[in-house]
Amino acid sequence: MNTAPLQGIKVIDFTNVQSGPSCTQLLAWLGAEVIKIERPGTGDATRNELQFDPDCPSYYFLQLNSDKKSLALDAATPDGKEILTKLIEQADVFIENLHPGAMDKLGFSWENVHKINPRCIYATIKGFPVSSRFADLKAYEPVAQVTAGAASTTGWWEGPDNVPTQSGAALGDSNTGMHCTIGILAALMKRQHTGEGSFVYQSMHNACLNLCRIKTRDQLTLDRIGYLTQFPQYPNEKFADYVPRSGNQEGSGVLGWTYKCKGWETDPNAYAYVILQRGAKDFEKACQAMGFQDWLANPDFNTADARDRHKQEIYARVQQFCIDKDKFEVVKALAPYGVPAAPVLSTKEIMNDQSLYDGNTLVKIDQGGKIGEFVTVGVPFTISDFQPTYGPCPALGGNTDEVLTALGYTTDQIASFKANGTTAPVQK
Numbered sequence: 001m002n003t004a005p006l007q008g009i010k011v012i013d014f015t016n017v018q019s020g021p022s023c024t025q026l027l028a029w030l031g032a033e034v035i036k037i038e039r040p041g042t043g044d045a046t047r048n049e050l051q052f053d054p055d056c057p058s059y060y061f062l063q064l065n066s067d068k069k070s071l072a073l074d075a076a077t078p079d080g081k082e083i084l085t086k087l088i089e090q091a092d093v094f095i096e097n098l099h100p101g102a103m104d105k106l107g108f109s110w111e112n113v114h115k116i117n118p119r120c121i122y123a124t125i126k127g128f129p130v131s132s133r134f135a136d137l138k139a140y141e142p143v144a145q146v147t148a149g150a151a152s153t154t155g156w157w158e159g160p161d162n163v164p165t166q167s168g169a170a171l172g173d174s175n176t177g178m179h180c181t182i183g184i185l186a187a188l189m190k191r192q193h194t195g196e197g198s199f200v201y202q203s204m205h206n207a208c209l210n211l212c213r214i215k216t217r218d219q220l221t222l223d224r225i226g227y228l229t230q231f232p233q234y235p236n237e238k239f240a241d242y243v244p245r246s247g248n249q250e251g252s253g254v255l256g257w258t259y260k261c262k263g264w265e266t267d268p269n270a271y272a273y274v275i276l277q278r279g280a281k282d283f284e285k286a287c288q289a290m291g292f293q294d295w296l297a298n299p300d301f302n303t304a305d306a307r308d309r310h311k312q313e314i315y316a317r318v319q320q321f322c323i324d325k326d327k328f329e330v331v332k333a334l335a336p337y338g339v340p341a342a343p344v345l346s347t348k349e350i351m352n353d354q355s356l357y358d359g360n361t362l363v364k365i366d367q368g369g370k371i372g373e374f375v376t377v378g379v380p381f382t383i384s385d386f387q388p389t390y391g392p393c394p395a396l397g398g399n400t401d402e403v404l405t406a407l408g409y410t411t412d413q414i415a416s417f418k419a420n421g422t423t424a425p426v427q428k
């Protein structure tokens with residue numbers, strides 16, 4: 001049976017942009033009923049951000065809001081507050097990511113929502129933890145990356161490109177949504193025992209810092225011994241008292257680097273990542289694969305510690321091995337010997353990879369109309385007896401009448417909400 005794990009769970013989704021919507025996207029795909037509250041007339045900011053056509057919602061919005069219902073609602077009006085209160089009375093989860101203080105101002109703080117429905121879990125996403133000196137700041141992706149150690153440890157440590165660098169991965173946004181999902185699922189489990197909803201507070205800072213844990217590991221080591229053997233700067237350069245940027249060196253004790261492959265002069269992604277593991281047997285096989293058997297008897301290379309001290313020579317020689325092969329040939333040559341290696345793939349190559357569609361890593365959603373089909377990343381894990389289905393995104397306010405009718409409002413009341421600005425922009 002294809003029973004959705006969150007079947008029967010009702011989520012009131014007062015989130016915008018990416019962090020909150022990525023969380024509720026996953027909840028919807030896992031089978032929850034997600035009612036997205038959107039400001040009448042404007043809706044989620046991403047609807048009209050980065051559009052490919054002025055008449056269509058952007059891919060940004062489409063990729064984060066499928067299978068949700070949209071209720072256009074001004075929660076600042078008396079009717080809006082009454083409607084939201086009724087929704088909360090029936091909800092299992094209420095989630096919001098307005099700027100700090102905004103939800104309290106609207107009258108739907110955790111304390112108030114808990115009074116309305118003690119079973120309802122209240123999840124909130126903010127830029128920073130409440131204890132932080134930055135707690136009152138508004139936050140977008142880079143705010144999380146620059147304050148959680150991601151930017152200061154990413155990029156080049158010397159030369160003209162020595163600047164704090166952002167990751168292309170959404171460490172502050174979607175990663176926060178995934179962390180918040182874990183908190184919500186834990187609170188749902190807890191409620192089974194206690195019967196009571198909890199307050200889940202998820203900051204973008206904490207989510208990003210959680211993924212920078214190994215950089216805090218490096219800081220601890222640096223504080224103790226003053227250098228980091230796995231970094232490309234070791235042993236020739238002096239370390240400061242903070243974790244430096246490490247280019248493309250692998251983050252753990254193994255030796256990894258990004259190497260140019262055939263065609264790199266014209267193709268910016270003609271690179272392969274190659275890792276030399278620390279074990280003697282693994283190193284021997286890597287030497288066989290690349291024809292470096294002379295290293296096996298050379299004390300500069302035949303132990304892992306020696307290799308740490310001679311990284312630059314290793315990088316240079318592996319580079320020679322890679323340069324006359326394309327990135328796929330490099331992997332093909334090394335994989336049979338158990339050498340961890342992978343091609344650097346462009347977004348185009350990834351999205352053209354049929355095997356990713358076969359396994360539902362990437363999925364196609366039929367939005368219909370002018371948009372037609374679009375590609376998105378599906379549920380990023382599989383569950384043995386559950387296959388998610390992927391439906392279209394709602395139009396702004398597309399489910400307003402349906403949601404209000406289900407709450408018991410009459411046709412006349414629904415019409416008056418439209419006329420007084422609660423569910424539609426006020427006509428001037």
Ligand SMILES: CC(C)(COP(=O)(O)OP(=O)(O)OC[C@H]1O[C@@H](n2cnc3c(N)ncnc32)[C@H](O)[C@@H]1OP(=O)(O)O)[C@@H](O)C(=O)NCCC(=O)NCCS
Pocket residue numbers: 016017018019020037038039040073074075076097098099100101102103105106125126127137138139140141173204
């Ligand atoms: C993303 C962010 C910077 C945007 O800030 P913003 O432009 O001020 O927009 P917000 O959506 O927070 O709120 C704007 C106003 O609209 C109001 N609003 C939004 N939806 C509403 C609705 N359905 N009904 C009534 N009012 C609504 C808010 O109450 C707020 O009013 P106020 O300024 O008078 O307090 C901010 O929301 C934020 O820092 N959020 C927390 C971190 C986060 O999730 N960031 C996004 C990462 S992808």
